[in-house]
Each structure stands twice: as C-alpha cells, then as structure tokens.
C-alpha cells in the first residue's frame with residue numbers, strides 16, 4: 001500500500017513538473033521572437049548610415065491662399081516626412097509667437113528681414129552631435145528663409161553634416177534658398193531642395209506625398 005501511495009505521489013509530482021515545464025516552454029519562444037524582431041524594425045526606415053534629424057519651422061493661423069489653418073503647411077509636410085523616414089523631429093519654436101493675422105506677420109517678417117534680425121528660439125535640439133543627416137523644412141518668407149531659421153543655422157556646428165532642404169511657398173519655389181543655406185553654413189554639404197506649394201499641401205496631399213516620396217528616394221532617405 002505504502003509503495004502504491006509513493007508511486008502515485010511520484011507520478012503526480014512528475015506530471016506537475018511537466019506542466020511547469022510546458023508553461024516555461026510556451027513563454028520562451030515569445031521572448032525569443034521579440035528579441036529577434038526588434039533590431040529588424042529599427043533597421044527599416046532609412047538607408048543613411050547615421051541618425052537623421054528633421055528640423056522645421058512653420059506657422060499656423062491665417063496664411064497665403066489657404067485661409068486660416070490649424071497646422072502650418074511646412075509642419076504638415078514635415079510630419080509625413082518624419083513618418084516615412086523614421087527621423088527624429090525638432091520644431092523651431094519662436095520665443096515670441098508670430099501673429100495669426102497674415103498681414104501682421106508679413107509686416108513683421110519684412111521688418112526682421114531688413115534689420116537682419118535673429119528672432120530668439122525657445123527650444124533646442126537634443127543630442128545634436130549624434131545626427132549626421134539634417135532634413136530642414138521652412139516656409140519661404142519674402143523670397144528668403146525666415147530670419148529665425150538663419151538664427152538656427154548660425155547657432156549649431158554643421159561640420160560633417162548633410163542637409164536636405166525642403167520648403168513650402170506661395171509661388172516662389174525654392175527661391176534660391178539652398179544657396180543661401182550653403183553660404184550660411186559652409187561646413188555642411190547642402191543637397192538640392194524640394195519645394196511644395198502650401199495650397200497643394202492643404203488641398204491635394206496625395207500629390208504632395210508622391211513628390212516627397214520621389215525626393216526621399218532620390219536622396220536615399222527612404223527605400
């Protein structure tokens with residue numbers, strides 16, 4: 001009898017042991033799968049060797065040809081570029097916000113341009129040195145970069161960095177801004193830019209996505 005009880009106990013303990021083992025066995029492959037899946041995901045977005053930072057300045061409110069907008073045209077394009085490239089994002093925020101009234105902003109920007117002003121920036125990019133590729137987005141203001149973008153360019157060391165400019169505009173196109181950027185930060189390699197009209201950003205984003213995709217592919221910023 002004692003032997004029978006001992007045998008039964010051993011069998012039960014043995015089964016219990018198996019059950020525990022099975023639970024562990026189920027968990028292990030899940031952990032392994034996660035471990036192997038993670039690096040593949042981080043490798044996907046861009047083909048560039050180092051890290052990419054998307055820097056942009058954009059203004060919401062009343063704007064040329066598009067009425068009152070909640071998010072600036074450049075900001076909308078920037079959001080899509082960040083999504084498809086996996087770039088980190090830094091938005092240049094002015095200490096003093098621009099008016100939402102279009103004509104007031106036009107007058108203020110004109111004053112800033114003729115004074116060569118450098119409007120103050122409220123925030124700074126993190127880990128600047130870790131990026132070797134900068135995608136730079138801005139609106140065309142008075143046939144030029146907004147003065148606050150010059151402030152940004154003059155505030156950081158661009159040695160060894162490659163800059164891909166894109167802009168939104170109301171008809172001026174690139175307005176020679178890649179050359180203006182070259183003159184401002186000669187230490188960087190400035191690639192040719194992409195120009196998008198603000199109106200197309202607001203009204204035909206499929207077209208804009210197509211233009212952005214082609215530009216990113218041409219520059220190996222996306223597969």
Ligand SMILES: Cc1cc2nc3c(=O)[nH]c(=O)nc-3n(C[C@H](O)[C@H](O)[C@H](O)COP(=O)(O)O)c2cc1C
Pocket residue numbers: 057058059060063064071072073074075102105106107109110138139140141142143144168169170171172173197198199
């Ligand atoms: C102050 C100011 C000046 C502008 N000057 C020009 C210009 O010279 N040429 C042009 O094509 N568009 C000009 N625009 C239109 C903007 O470039 C266009 O609306 C752009 O998409 C705005 O981008 P955002 O919404 O990201 O700020 C100007 C707009 C503002 C507010």
